[in-house]
Amino acid sequence: MTETLESAPPPSPAADGPSRAPLPRLLRAELRWIFRRPRTLVVLGLLAAIPVIIGVALTLVDSPGPPDGGGDGDGGSLVATAAGNALVLPIAALAMALGLLLPLTAAMVGGDALAGEQAHGTLRGWLLAPVSRGRLLFVKAFGVATFAVCAAGVMALTGIVTGLVINGTDALVSLSGTTLTFPEALLKVAIAAGWVSLQLWAVGAVALAISACTEHPMVVLASVLGGVVVFSVLQFLDALDWLHPFLLNASWQDLADVLRDPMPGGALAEGALRAACYIAIALSLAYARLSTKDG
Amino acid sequence: MNPKRKALAVAVAGTALGAAGLGLLAVPAGAGEAPELPPVGAQALVQSVLEADPPALAGTVAFDNQLGLPSMPGVPMLDMDSARVYYDGEGDSRIAVQDGNSEQTIVRDGNTVWMYDSATDTATKTDARSHHPREENPQGRMSDPAAAAADLVSDLRASSTVSVDGTARVAGRPAYELVLTPKPEERTLLREVRVAVDSESRLPLRLSVLTNGTTEPALQLGFTDIDFGAQPAELFEFTPPRGATVTEAEPDVEGARDAARAGEPRLVGEGWDAVLVGRVPADVLSGGEEDGNVRGMLDRLSTRVSGDWGSGQLVSTSIGTAILTDDGRFALGAVPQQVLTKALATR
Numbered sequence: 070m071t072e073t074l075e076s077a078p079p080p081s082p083a084a085d086g087p088s089r090a091p092l093p094r095l096l097r098a099e100l101r102w103i104f105r106r107p108r109t110l111v112v113l114g115l116l117a118a119i120p121v122i123i124g125v126a127l128t129l130v131d132s133p134g135p136p137d138g139g140g141d142g143d144g145g146s147l148v149a150t151a152a153g154n155a156l157v158l159p160i161a162a163l164a165m166a167l168g169l170l171l172p173l174t175a176a177m178v179g180g181d182a183l184a185g186e187q188a189h190g191t192l193r194g195w196l197l198a199p200v201s202r203g204r205l206l207f208v209k210a211f212g213v214a215t216f217a218v219c220a221a222g223v224m225a226l227t228g229i230v231t232g233l234v235i236n237g238t239d240a241l242v243s244l245s246g247t248t249l250t251f252p253e254a255l256l257k258v259a260i261a262a263g264w265v266s267l268q269l270w271a272v273g274a275v276a277l278a279i280s281a282c283t284e285h286p287m288v289v290l291a292s293v294l295g296g297v298v299v300f301s302v303l304q305f306l307d308a309l310d311w312l313h314p315f316l317l318n319a320s321w322q323d324l325a326d327v328l329r330d331p332m333p334g335g336a337l338a339e340g341a342l343r344a345a346c347y348i349a350i351a352l353s354l355a356y357a358r359l360s361t362k363d364g
Numbered sequence: 365m366n367p368k369r370k371a372l373a374v375a376v377a378g379t380a381l382g383a384a385g386l387g388l389l390a391v392p393a394g395a396g397e398a399p400e401l402p403p404v405g406a407q408a409l410v411q412s413v414l415e416a417d418p419p420a421l422a423g424t425v426a427f428d429n430q431l432g433l434p435s436m437p438g439v440p441m442l443d444m445d446s447a448r449v450y451y452d453g454e455g456d457s458r459i460a461v462q463d464g465n466s467e468q469t470i471v472r473d474g475n476t477v478w479m480y481d482s483a484t485d486t487a488t489k490t491d492a493r494s495h496h497p498r499e500e501n502p503q504g505r506m507s508d509p510a511a512a513a514a515d516l517v518s519d520l521r522a523s524s525t526v527s528v529d530g531t532a533r534v535a536g537r538p539a540y541e542l543v544l545t546p547k548p549e550e551r552t553l554l555r556e557v558r559v560a561v562d563s564e565s566r567l568p569l570r571l572s573v574l575t576n577g578t579t580e581p582a583l584q585l586g587f588t589d590i591d592f593g594a595q596p597a598e599l600f601e602f603t604p605p606r607g608a609t610v611t612e613a614e615p616d617v618e619g620a621r622d623a624a625r626a627g628e629p630r631l632v633g634e635g636w637d638a639v640l641v642g643r644v645p646a647d648v649l650s651g652g653e654e655d656g657n658v659r660g661m662l663d664r665l666s667t668r669v670s671g672d673w674g675s676g677q678l679v680s681t682s683i684g685t686a687i688l689t690d691d692g693r694f695a696l697g698a699v700p701q702q703v704l705t706k707a708l709a710t711r
Contacts, residue, residue, distance in 0.1 A: 147465045150482060153607050164465075242605035244467040245460055246480035246487060314390035325465040331599070333424065333448060335589070339389055346385035353378020357371040 092208075095200065099212040103178065109216070112174050113223055119170075120162035120228030124235050127152040147325055155236040156243065156254045157328060159228025163221065163265050164324045171220060172297045173290070175269040178216045179276025180289030182209040183359070187284040202360040209277060210352060217269035218262075225262035229255070243330035261327045264337055271317055271344035272297070274351035281358040317347050398531045399538035401563050406526045409542055409561060416566035420453035423535065423590035430582050430682060446588070456600035471602040478602040487604035490613045523547055523635025534560045534569040535587040550636035552698050553683060565592060575682045582682040632695075632707040639697035639707035644688065662688060669701070673708040 103109055127148070147161040163171075186192040195205050232240075241254040249257070272293060279289045300316045303309055313319050320340030326333050426446045450458040461468040466483035477490040529543040539560040546552050553575055560570040570586025604610045629642025666677035669687065676689035678701060686696035687704050695704045 150466070150485070153485065239606055242607075244465075244482040245469045246478075246482065246602065246605055246608070248603065248605045311390070315386050322465070329448075329460065329462075329467060331448075335424070342385060343389055346382040346389075348382075349385070350379050350382030353374050353382075356378070357375035360367055360371045360374075 092204065095204070095208045096211055099208045100215060103181075103212050103216060106181070109178070112177065113219060116166065116170070116174065116220055117223045117227045119166060120159055120224055121231045123148060123151065123162055123165075124158050124228075124231035127158075128235050147328075150244070151232070153236060154240055154242050155229065155232030155238070156241040156249065156257065158232035158235075159225045159258050160261050160324065160328055162224055162228045163261055164321075166224060167265055167268065167321050167324065168301070169294075169297060171224075171265065171269055172272045173294060174220055175213065175217055175273040176276040176290050176293035177286075179213050179273040179293070180280050180286035182212060182277055183280035183355075184283050184289050185280075185286040188286060196362060202362075203356060206277070206352065206356050206359055210274065210355075213273035213277060214266070214270045217273055218266045221262040221265040221269060225258050229258050244325070244328045245330040247330045249330070257327050257332070260332075260337075261324060264324065264327070264341060267341055267344045268317070268321065271347040271351070274348045274355070275317075278351040278355040278358070281355045281362070314343075317343060319343065397533070399533055399563075401531050401538055401540060404528060404540060406528050406542065409528055409540055409566075410526060412566040413542075413559075413561055413568060418451055418453065418567050419565055419592050420451060420594050421567075421590055421592050422448070422450045422595055423587045424448050426584075426586065426588045428581070428584040430578075430580060449587075450595050450599050452595050452597070452600055458599050469602070471600060473600050473602060478604070480602065480604065480608070484609070485605075485607065486609040486611065487602075488611050488613050523550055529558075531563075532560050532570075534562075535590045537569065537590065538563045539569050546636040551700065551703050552636035553685075553700060554636065554698050560586065573683055578682070632710060633697075633703070637697065637699045637703050639695050639699060639704055641693065641695045641707050644692050644694050669705075671705050671709075673705050 147157060147164055151157040151161040183192060186195070196202075200208075238251055239248070241249040241251065243249060243257075275296070276289050276293045279292050280286070283289065297318065300318045303312060303316060304318065320336050320343065323336035323340060326337055424446055425448075447459055447461040449460075455472070456474065457470075457472045459470040461470070463483075466481070468482070469478075469480040471478045471480075475491060479488040479490070480486070524544040524546055527543050527545070529541045532539050532541050539562050542559040542561055544557045544559070546554060546556075555574045555576045558570075558572045558574065558581075559568050560572075561567070562569050569590065570584065572581035572586070573583040575582045629640050632639045632641050662677050662679070666679045666688075669676060669678040674689045674691060674693075676687050676693075679686045679688075680701070684696060684698040685701050685704055686694065687701075687708065688694045689708065693708065695708050697704060697707070
């Protein structure tokens with residue numbers, strides 16, 4: 070956090086008008102601040118370990134294919150399929166973690182971005198510095214987005230490497246039973262990782278909005294996680310199906326669509342659009358709160 | 365600009381934009397004004413449906429049932445969320461039935477039918493030619509609204525009033541609504557069957573079954589999106605993936621043996637109150653490994669009934685009833701219970 074203060078230029082003389090701090094430098098400083106925190110690295114390391122653990126566990130258990138009727142649990146079925154399939158493993162790991170774990174990490178970073186800095190008293194530096202509030206929010210949102218991409222990317226990467234090591238390159242089979250070439254499979258995993266990043270960014274944006282309203286990162290974490298849990302519960306209530314399209318996690322189950330061949334894009338596009346709507350709402354609220362905040 | 369007002373303006377604008385987007389997502393696809401179409405007679409419409417060859421298409425079929433039955437494992441058509449259907453216009457097809465996070469793919473390539481189940485990683489190859497002519501493939505018929513509706517129309521014309529009742533927009537395409545209403549003397553639970561027929565290709569796009577006393581369809585099978593046009597040829601080829609369990613099904617032997625043992629089921633009555641009466645193979649009920657819980661499942665679904673025809677278990681749904689007698693006979697139809705028991709009595 071000292072870097073943040075150093076890299077933001079000192080309160081400038083009048084010649085250098087407000088909001089003239091060079092943006093790339095601000096972004097670099099923000100990223101350095103995020104990725105030098107031990108907890109960020111630990112979280113990324115743990116996320117990277119998940120696909121490896123799943124892959125090794127599935128290999129050690131060595132179930133000869135899932136039993137009949139194994140399609141009951143949604144995530145479970147995918148994980149069972151991942152046992153002999155290098156393509157499914159990263160997607161299954163992402164789908165599983167997207168339920169709770171990845172939103173948790175996104176909320177953590179979003180909470181640290183504003184509330185955490187305020188708790189340490191370092192947000193004051195930003196608010197007093199000649200950086201416009203819009204620019205400050207942009208820098209913070211960029212930091213959260215970068216973390217989201219890293220989190221999803223690192224899981225996808227270790228997932229596909231683990232899958233390839235365990236099953237070899239000729240076990241890239243889609244759910245439709247077609248065998249894919251390596252670049253095709255890589256493209257599918259990249260689409261999945263990108264889509265998951267977008268969803269995570271939406272969660273992170275909501276966390277930023279809450280983060281702008283409080284100085285306790287714990288409040289951000291608790292409310293975002295609470296929201297995710299409540300949303301998941303609401304998904305199970307058929308009586309509320311009119312509400313489901315409004316819930317961010319409505320299409321999180323559709324991640325498995327990337328495994329189908331040809332890939333049905335409808336549900337994924339809808340999910341991406343939903344995430345974009347959440348980002349628009351959350352960032353505009355965060356901006357409103359931040360721009361009226363007293364230094 | 366006053367920062368407070370600017371903040372408020374940004375908050376309102378962003379929230380409105382996002383909320384509008386979410387609202388747009390919540391609007392069900394395919395809804396909209398009923399399109400204006402030139403009027404067409406019921407007779408001509410039915411005929412054009414029966415004559416029309418389905419063109420090459422790619423679409424998504426959704427199945428929606430309000431039968432009031434719990435989901436039954438192993439009955440994919442009752443379980444499925446949706447299916448993607450591809451057809452090349454010349455008999456080859458690909459159907460991908462989506463069931464949670466697994467998928468069953470049925471590919472018809474000439475005279476070969478491949479079924480692949482991703483949950484079990486098994487592929488089954490069937491030679492369709494020896495078994496029955498191409499349109500008779502039961503999987504294909506059930507998943508393809510075109511064939512399902514065409515069958516229905518031709519069967520029911522004898523006992524139904526057939527009319528064209530306005531238009532609708534199905535999967536974004538203007539369609540005629542063909543309505544089959546049972547004649548008054550038919551004793552059936554159904555109020556009407558509606559078939560939405562595409563105005564251009566005359567392909568049935570949606571099949572809905574409505575029962576007495578409800579406004580929502582009890583059963584609906586239809587396209588949620590559809591695109592006409594040539595499909596890539598590789599969609600209609602299938603090579604089982606490495607590691608999959610591949611079996612070659614012999615369609616005739618097993619089915620024929622079962623049928624012979626069961627005695628051919630026969631139809632009692634005709635039209636809407638037709639009742640299918642037959643005998644269930646004994647080992648299905650006493651339970652092999654897979655069907656071990658048939659009786660158990662029945663116990664949960666059914667109520668005990670008895671009469672001069674014997675006694676048995678009655679399963680009633682909104683669109684039909686079924687009775688399984690204790691001595692292994694069954695009767696089912698889209699009719700009230702009395703019609704079933706009468707049919708059981710006339711053996």
